[in-house]
Structures are given as C-alpha cells and as structure tokens.
Amino acid sequence: MKKILLSFAALALLICACQQNSVRYTQNSPEIDTVKKLIANYDSKNYDTSMYADTSKTYYNSNDNAMSAAQTMDYHRESEVNYASRGFKSDHQEYEMVVTDDGETWVNCWLQWRCTLAANGKEIAVPVHLTLQFVDGKIVKEYGYWDPTEIVLELQKIEAEAKMMEEEQTE
Template identity: 75%
Template structure:
C-alpha cells in the first residue's frame, strides 16, 4: 500500500513539474529575425524577405497599413530628412511571447537617434516595435513613437525657407 501511495505521489509530482510550451523568452529565431531587420534598417538595406507577402505594417496608426515594399519605400523617403540615423546599440530590449490564442509576437523597445540634414539638429526618440510571426515570417508590424519634435522642426525649417523666399522675391 505504501508503494502504491508513494508511486501515486511521485507520478503527481512528475506531472506537475512538466512544463508546457515556452510562452515567453528573450532568445528565439523570431527575435533574431527582428534584430536582423533592425540591423538592415541601420545599414540602409531595404530587404523584404523577412515579411510574408500579405504582411501589414502600421506606424503610429491603426488605419492605412503598408505592404512590405511600401514600408521600405517609407524608410527611403524619410531618410532624405537625415544626414545620419539609426537605432542606438545600448538599452535594446527584446522579448517573444506566445498569446493564449497561439499567436507569436516579438516586442522590442529601442532608442532611435538621427541628425536632421537641414540644420544638424540631433534627435533621440524611444520607440516600441512589435511584430507578429506566422511560419517564420512577419505578418504584422506595429510601431509607436512620438514624432512631434521632428515634425515641428521640419515645419519650422520649411516656414523659414518660405519666408526667406518671399523676402528675396520682394527685394
């Protein structure tokens, strides 16, 4: 009887100690894919191979998604505003989670820095990016940051250029 009781207790403990699938990690192939995507951005390599063809990207919006090629075009267009730009190497945090619905997401918190080409002003912005994966490919990308400082500075530069143009035309 003691053996039976001991066997039942041991079996119960063994089952209780078995872990299910990993639902949170800071090391995964998906995180490596995101790190490669960030490195590509920093090197101005506009590669869409990490995205599924149907992937949708949303930056600071929940409407008007961009396709992978439109996302790369967006980066190329915004690059014209900067003499240099990229993600800072320190304080980068990455995590992968599997939701209760079985979706795989990689979240990252990064600091971005850039120097405006028009006036040399340096800007640093914290950014949150999150990527949903399916079958090893990015199927959805969400990016959130506060662009206010850059937008206001570019508007000021544009207004000053317009005023200078008007002043030279009236002379």
C-alpha cells in the first residue's frame, strides 16, 4: 500500500512539474496580444510606450545603435514626412511566442508593410520581421529587420529630380 501511495505521489509531482513549464511555443499568448497592440498603435499613429520596460532597447536593421522606447517613437514620427500613408497589411500576419532553453520569452512576427510615398504617390510593399523579448509582460528588447532599399532609392530619385529642377530654374 505504501508503494502505491508513493507511486501516486511521484506521478502527481511529475504531472505538476510538466504542466508548469510545458509551454515553449505558442501562437496565442498575452505577449503576442501586446505585439498586436503595438502594431495597431503604429498603424493608427498612437506612439504609446507603456508596453516597453523603462530600460528597453530597440534595434532596427542593426545589432548596434540601440534606441529607447521614446527614441523609437521619435524615429517613427520623423519618418512620417515621407509617406502619404503607411502601415501593416492586416492579412498574412504570423505570430509566435517561444521560450528559449535559457527561459527567455520572445515573440516573433512576420508582417507585410506598405506605404504610399508622399512626393510621388508610388506604392511600395516590404516584408518585415520583428522579434521582441519580454520580461514580466514588458518589452525589454526589440529587433526589426527589413530591406529598405526600394524606399531609399525612390527617395534619392525624388531628391535628385527636385535638385535638377531647382538648378534648371536658377539658370
């Protein structure tokens, strides 16, 4: 009888231990909901930093030159001058949350961003990957990766055309 009770106790402990740390990957979590809110805020030009930790660091297309949450919002505000419209497409968004072997919680998302340039009305679409680390429900690190080449080249072309027109007028 004693062996049976000990076996049930060991089994109960094993089940409890497995349940506490069983979620290593999911597509539905409070952290994912936070990232979706961050994306919705960006789309509506609501530059709220409340979901970031005070010491958060954001890196866009770099592993250097970290920005604070406030600097990240300033970065987005300053970019607005280039666009008649911009935002993430609502379809084909993919989100996942993973807990690493070291116990870090990360949310990854793959999105399609698009804009219409203010200067010439050209529409551009860019795939974007974001990965965000969470601690105690707050974003502590954010990495964003995309290829800005088409936008940069188009803005350079617009600037060169404006300069040529200016030079023609001064002749």
